[in-house]
Amino acid sequence: xxxxxxxxxxxxxxxxxxxxxxxxxxxxxxxxxxxxxxxxxxxxxxxxxxxxxxxxxxxxxxxxxxxxxxxxxxxxxxxxxxxxxxxxxxxxxxxxxxxxxxxxxxxxxxxxxxxxxxxxxxxxxxxxxxxxxxxxxxxxxxxxxxxxxxxxxxxxxxxxxxxxxxxxxxxxxxxxxxxxxxxxxxxxxxxxxxxxxxxxxxxxxxxxxxxxxxxxxxxxxxxxxxxxxxxxxxxxxxxxxxxxxxxxxxxxxxxxxxxxxxxxxxxxxxxxxxxxxxxxxxxxxxxxxxxxxxxxxxxxxxxxxxxxxxxxxxxxxxxxxxxxxxxxxxxxxxxxxxxxxxxxxxxxxxxxxxxxxxxxxxxxxxxxxxxxxxxxxxxxxxxxxxxxxxxxxxx
Numbered sequence: 001x002x003x004x005x006x007x008x009x010x011x012x013x014x015x016x017x018x019x020x021x022x023x024x025x026x027x028x029x030x031x032x033x034x035x036x037x038x039x040x041x042x043x044x045x046x047x048x049x050x051x052x053x054x055x056x057x058x059x060x061x062x063x064x065x066x067x068x069x070x071x072x073x074x075x076x077x078x079x080x081x082x083x084x085x086x087x088x089x090x091x092x093x094x095x096x097x098x099x100x101x102x103x104x105x106x107x108x109x110x111x112x113x114x115x116x117x118x119x120x121x122x123x124x125x126x127x128x129x130x131x132x133x134x135x136x137x138x139x140x141x142x143x144x145x146x147x148x149x150x151x152x153x154x155x156x157x158x159x160x161x162x163x164x165x166x167x168x169x170x171x172x173x174x175x176x177x178x179x180x181x182x183x184x185x186x187x188x189x190x191x192x193x194x195x196x197x198x199x200x201x202x203x204x205x206x207x208x209x210x211x212x213x214x215x216x217x218x219x220x221x222x223x224x225x226x227x228x229x230x231x232x233x234x235x236x237x238x239x240x241x242x243x244x245x246x247x248x249x250x251x252x253x254x255x256x257x258x259x260x261x262x263x264x265x266x267x268x269x270x271x272x273x274x275x276x277x278x279x280x281x282x283x284x285x286x287x288x289x290x291x292x293x294x295x296x297x298x299x300x301x302x303x304x305x306x307x308x309x310x311x312x313x314x315x316x317x318x319x320x321x322x323x324x325x326x327x328x329x330x331x332x333x334x335x336x337x338x339x340x341x342x343x344x345x346x347x348x349x350x351x352x353x354x355x356x357x358x359x360x361x362x363x364x365x366x367x368x369x370x371x372x373x374x375x376x377x378x379x380x381x382x383x384x385x386x387x388x389x390x391x392x393x394x395x
């Protein structure tokens with residue numbers, strides 16, 4: 001019995017690539033260096049606002065991969081509980097809310113305790129559970145491979161066998177065995193810095209390979225990967241998203257996942273059942289995407305570039321004075337501005353300064369917890385393409 005168990009559990013090996021290890025390590029060092037500099041110049045309050053923007057963006061791209069093309073404006077309305085009356089769109093809006101809720105819970109959990117173990121079956125199941133529990137039951141219905149209606153039970157592992165494209169995931173009776181092996185191999189406390197990054201990439205594929213749930217495996221894997229990157233010190237400020245990289249060429253993402261499903265190519269292709277070379281290629285693809293996304297976000301959040309874009313936006317808005325740019329710039333640099341400081345900052349009479357501030361608050365370009373408290377930067381959907389071009393697609 002134990003021999004048979006050993007035989008089928010090797011179907012998921014290798015779990016880390018040996019092919020091209022030096023190349024992956026060098027790329028991982030570059031990635032760590034770039035990630036360490038992202039957001040280093042940002043005030044903590046500004047950092048928090050930009051982080052919220054990127055969390056919403058991460059949800060957008062993760063759901064886009066699944067075919068959910070809800071717009072940033074629709075997401076913003078849903079966040080304010082102004083859901084669409086159209087049932088299909090409303091269901092998609094709930095998917096965004098669910099993703100955002102789960103990511104925020106993961107962030108809160110790990111930032112409170114970075115020693116928390118994410119490589120457990122319970123943690124993986126809880127990602128799925130909390131995602132689908134955030135969606136009304138009416139939107140949890142899917143169809144099985146035979147076209148029959150099927151209700152998703154949050155957090156429940158798959159109890160039937162499936163085929164995903166050309167890949168046949170492990171039999172349902174063996175899912176927990178594979179997940180245990182997965183969790184043991186990828187435990188972060190057993191890996192050093194660069195190996196953790198390689199493991200973040202490899203585990204993303206291998207979790208999808210196991211396909212532990214009837215539905216929602218892609219979303220669960222991407223949220224698990226977010227947690228893994230956070231544990232690895234790569235994205236503690238939520239300022240970039242690997243899902244944006246995946247979604248910008250969804251066909252390639254699926255092709256790379258499918259390629260890594262391939263069995264050993266020849267006698268020189270590692271010692272496991274699956275291809276060592278194909279796993280290396282997926283890890284290289286993942287790390288290259290991460291480097292590209294961090295560079296993109298670094299440029300996007302560079303103050304010199306950002307201020308110039310905000311200036312042009314203000315100049316094109318006939319009802320806003322140039323002093324609005326001064327207010328917005330100061331808010332971004334310092335994270336907040338006391339209301340009483342704005343007349344001096346703008347060299348405006350107090351009443352004129354109050355009117356200009358009200359315009360910015362009414363437009364959502366600034367926000368405030370109370371009518372008298374300090375104002376902070378805000379990024380409503382209507383200005384995203386001006387402030388942060390290419391953050392979202394134009395259509």
